[in-house]
Each structure stands twice: as structure tokens, then as C-alpha cells.
Amino acid sequence: MKKISFTLNGELRQVDVAPNEILLEVLRYKIGVKSPKCGCDTGDCGACTVILNGKAVRSCLIFAIEINGQEIVTLEGLSKDGLTPLQKALLDRNAFQCGYCAPGMILSATCLMSGNPHPSEEEIKESIAGNLCRCTGYQPVIDAISEVTKKH
Amino acid sequence: MAIPFEFGYEKPATIADALHLLDKWGRNARILAGGTDLANELKQGFRVPELLVDIKGLDALEKIKVLDDALHIGALVTFDMVRNSQLVRDHAYILYEAAGLVASSGVRNRATVVGNICSAVACMDSAAPLLVHDAVVHTASLEGEREVPVQDWFVDNRKTLVGEKEMVSHVSIPLPKIKHAGAYQKMMRYTGEDLAAANVGVLLMEDGACRVAFGSVGPIPRRSPEIELFFEKNGVNARHIDQAKDMIGGIISPITDVRATKEYRMHMTKVMFVRAMHAAVERLKKQKI
Numbered sequence: 001m002k003k004i005s006f007t008l009n010g011e012l013r014q015v016d017v018a019p020n021e022i023l024l025e026v027l028r029y030k031i032g033v034k035s036p037k038c039g040c041d042t043g044d045c046g047a048c049t050v051i052l053n054g055k056a057v058r059s060c061l062i063f064a065i066e067i068n069g070q071e072i073v074t075l076e077g078l079s080k081d082g083l084t085p086l087q088k089a090l091l092d093r094n095a096f097q098c099g100y101c102a103p104g105m106i107l108s109a110t111c112l113m114s115g116n117p118h119p120s121e122e123e124i125k126e127s128i129a130g131n132l133c134r135c136t137g138y139q140p141v142i143d144a145i146s147e148v149t150k151k152h
Numbered sequence: 153m154a155i156p157f158e159f160g161y162e163k164p165a166t167i168a169d170a171l172h173l174l175d176k177w178g179r180n181a182r183i184l185a186g187g188t189d190l191a192n193e194l195k196q197g198f199r200v201p202e203l204l205v206d207i208k209g210l211d212a213l214e215k216i217k218v219l220d221d222a223l224h225i226g227a228l229v230t231f232d233m234v235r236n237s238q239l240v241r242d243h244a245y246i247l248y249e250a251a252g253l254v255a256s257s258g259v260r261n262r263a264t265v266v267g268n269i270c271s272a273v274a275c276m277d278s279a280a281p282l283l284v285h286d287a288v289v290h291t292a293s294l295e296g297e298r299e300v301p302v303q304d305w306f307v308d309n310r311k312t313l314v315g316e317k318e319m320v321s322h323v324s325i326p327l328p329k330i331k332h333a334g335a336y337q338k339m340m341r342y343t344g345e346d347l348a349a350a351n352v353g354v355l356l357m358e359d360g361a362c363r364v365a366f367g368s369v370g371p372i373p374r375r376s377p378e379i380e381l382f383f384e385k386n387g388v389n390a391r392h393i394d395q396a397k398d399m400i401g402g403i404i405s406p407i408t409d410v411r412a413t414k415e416y417r418m419h420m421t422k423v424m425f426v427r428a429m430h431a432a433v434e435r436l437k438k439q440k441i
Contacts, residue, residue, distance in 0.1 A: 002161070019161035019204060022191065025154065042192050043259055055232070055261040061191040062262070063184070065161050066206060107298020108258065 004068035008033070009077025017064040024048045026075065028084055035075035035103040039132070043132045045124040046131035049104035050074050056111040075103040078110060085108065090145035097135035109145045155194045163206040167213075167292065170319060175294045177203045178317040184208075185228055186262040188255075189271040205319075216240060222288075224326040227267075231260035244325050245435075246334030246353055247281040253338045253348075266320050269302070272372075273347075274309045279373035280353030281336060283365035293318040297302060306372035331358035331386045333435035337424035341411070349412040351423040356432040358386055358439075362388055368402040369421055376403050393429045397422045 001016045004143070008031065017028055027033045027050070039047035041060050048060040051073040078084060083091065086109060096102045105128055112119055112127035122143045125138075133141070164170040174181055176263060182201035184190055185208065193199045195321045207227060214228040216237045216266045225234070234240050234251040241248045247265075253307070254260050254268075254277045268278040269289065287302040291314060298315075300355035302323070304384060305312050334355040338348045351367040362383040367373035388393050 018158065019159055020155040020194070022155070041195070043188055043255070046256065046258055049258055052261075056258045057262050058188070058258050061188045061259075062188065063191065063204070066184070066187070066208070068163075084384070104258075111257075127257055127418045 002065060002068075004065060006067045006069060007071040009073055009080065015064075019063060019065050022060060022062045023050070023062040023064045023067060026064040027059060027072075033074050033076055035104065037100055039100065044055055044130075044132070045101075045105040045110065046128075047101055048052065049074070049107045049131065051107055051111060053086070054072060056108045070126075073107075078106065084110070086113070087150045089148050090141065093140045093144050095136060095140035095144050096133075100137075101131055101133040105133065113145075113149060119145075121146060124149070156197065156201055159201055160163070160203040161195075161206065162203060163209050167210055169303055170207055170210065170293050171292060171317075171422045172315045173203065173205050174319060177205075182272070183319050184225075185267045186230060188259050188263040189267060189273070193271075197355070199293045208321070218243070218327070219324075220324050224322050224324050225265050226322045227320055228264060229266070230262060230264050231268075232257070234265060235260065243327055244281065244285055244334070246284065246336045246355060247325070249334070250277045250281045250336040250338070250351075250353070253277060253336070255347075259352045259388075268322070269305065270312060271312065271318055272306055272310050272312045274371060274373065275348040275351070275368035276373070277336075277338065277348060277351065277367075278350055280307065280365040280367045281334070282305050282323060282325070283373060283375050284334060284353045284355035284363040285328075285337060286363075287323050287325045288302070289313075289323050290314065290321050291318040292321045297309060297321070303375060306374075309371045326359065331436065331439045332356060333432045333439055335428040335431035335435065337428045337431075339412070339417075339424060345412065348419045350406065350421045350424065352421060352426070354427075354430050354432050356388065356436050358436065360387055363427075364422060364425070366400075366404050366425075369406040369417055379401055388429070388433065390430075393426055396429075397426050417434075 005014045036059050037047040037127045039045035043061045045056040108128050165349045180202040184204045184206045213226040213247050215226045231251040265278050268276045289300045289305050291298045300325045336353050338351045348368045350369050353365045359412040364376045364379045406414040408414045
């Protein structure tokens, strides 16, 4: 076991981890942050997406010990002060059904918007191409991202 | 899924420290860069290392630079960095093109080019671009440095020439001295996740030379000297591209697996070869330098 320190949603956290522990599992079961989900567990589905040092990454493919000294943001951190404009737009459109993909989808889109405030539809599709959804057919999600990136 | 065995973890502060660890632990150590392949390999028990050597503290390996007439891509350069590099766009456009087709943005933010050729899964996206550019793999160990042409690097599916006490520090791509244009084609089921069921890379030079590489249609990605020689003798034009296409059946050996049948792979490799050749011809016309 090794004690690691990292910033999680703006707060400094310390946790003991073994080298074989995966970040997704440490977040969910040791820390209790439940928005990152385990879908495929091989990096394909995007349900486990978190933001690491400003970039969307797959927490199921990261060893928890690697994030010592790094900065992580999950959906819980994003909506600390209430829903973001993107989340409101998604809600208005009823853009999700089961919601399993939603945290990853929202974090991927948020990363896109932080570097590219007015993305094209192609760029929007590319940013969430690695977030698989089996309910919505994606269109309402794309529409919601388009709407908030046109407003700003 | 938890990884069902234990191992150690070190994050060396210098390359020398990393090489000492490799020297001591040999094949029981595994380098960790992006980890996108490694985490899966450990979950599946495909590899059972006793130590992970996390090289992400070695900033010198995180660079894309031009040095001695070659484009250097360090071991920590991610596909996302390649996508955002003007140097790569200018000097190895086909690598830039292929990088954009690697999995999804969430994987590209983490996965590295060097990791891709070290995992050496037959469907990797980096191999064809590096093969047609005559890239060189640079390794380091306590015994010194080695340069291995990427043509010789791949030994079998998931096997390379890396020594058990060695790590790859970077790959270098010699800058072509004359006008050139490349094109990369990848067959996949959908964007965002998929591994290549087959891929083709071509590089066309102003003097008429043409380099062709096929991936995911045999145990290792490979250049095709047969087709390159055919173009050298006959020149590149639409008719010859069509004739070269018919040679592919005797050159590649695709298999049937969960992602595609061998017949479909064969057919699509021919289609993609023609598309890549025509794209490269068009791009070469537009090249200024």
C-alpha cells in the first residue's frame, strides 16, 4: 500500500492504494464517488470517463497509483454549484434514458467545450464518439451540445 | 475488474534510474506510459509483471522535435499530441491522419505512439505510417543505445525486438528530402472505439517511388516490396494502381476473427489500397515542398 494525494473535484484527497488497484474502482469503492461507471472495463465504452489534468480519460485503464499529485474532476465536481448549462440543455431535451452513459458523455463534451467553445457538429460527434449510448441514438445529446455552444 | 495479482510500482525521476530498474528486473518489469493496452493486458492476465516502471516523470521523452534531419517522437508522446503537432502534419501527415483514427479522444489523450508499437498488436494504427516513412526505433539500456529499423521491429503478433533490459526512448522519422504525400486508410465497424480490421498506408514520392504497408492482415504489419517494385518499374497511374490491387491477394494473409472474415478483409484491403493511392496522388499534386 502506498499513500497517494491528489485533487478530486477541487479538494485534496489522500488514500492508500496498492499498485494493482484501478482508478475507477478506487473512486467508486474507496472514495465513494459514483458517477464514473464500469461498462466494458476495457476502455471502449466511455462510461468510466473522468477529467485528468484537463483531459477526458478512461479511469478503467489507469492505475490509481499513477494519479499521485494529479488533478481529477468527475461529474460531482462539475455540478458542485448546480447544473451546468450543458446539463440543463440535456435535461430540457430529455436527452438520456437510462443515464448510464451520461456522466462520461457530459465530461467528454465539457472537455471539448473548454478547448473549443464553438465546435462544429463533426467536432461534437468526434468528442463523444467514444461514449457509447444504447438508448438515445445520440441525436438529442448532439443537439444539446450544439445549443449551448452556439449560445456562448 | 480487479487485477488478480500483485506487483510493485516505481516512478523513476531520471532515465538512468529507469534503466537501472530494467537492468535489475529484466523481463519481470514492464514499462508504463499511457497504460491503455497494459491495464487490459494485466486484467486479462496476458502479462504478469512483478514491477511497473512508470516513465511519465521523464519529461525528456514527452517531446516532438526535429533533430538531425529526422522527426523525433518521444516515448511519452500521445496520439492527442500527434494530432495537435504542426511538425507531424508537415513532415509525416500520414501519422497525423492515422492518429485521428485511434480509438476515441479519451484513449488518444493517454495512449502513446511508442506504446502502440511496443504492444505491437497486429491491428495497431502507428505501424503502417512508420513503415512507409522508414522510421527507426531507438532503444536504451545500461549497455547503451540501439537503433532498429521499424521494418525489423515487429517479430510476431505482440512481439518486438525490444530486449528484456531495454526501453524504447523514441522513434525517429527521416525527413524526406523531396516532395511527398501519404495516405492512411482504416477499416472499422464504427468510429470511437474500434480497432482496425485492416489498414493500409502509402507514401508517394515526387521521383515516382512509392511505399506501401499493410496492417492487421497478417501476424505483423509489413511493407510490400512486390508492389513497390511494380510501381518503380511501371510508374504510378490509375491503370497501374488497378493492376497493383490485383497483386494484393498473393501478398497479405488475413484471418477470420470476431471483427471480420478473411474474405471481407481481403476485399476491403484492395478497396482501401486503391483509395489510399488515389488520395496520395491527389495530395502530391497539391504539395508545395
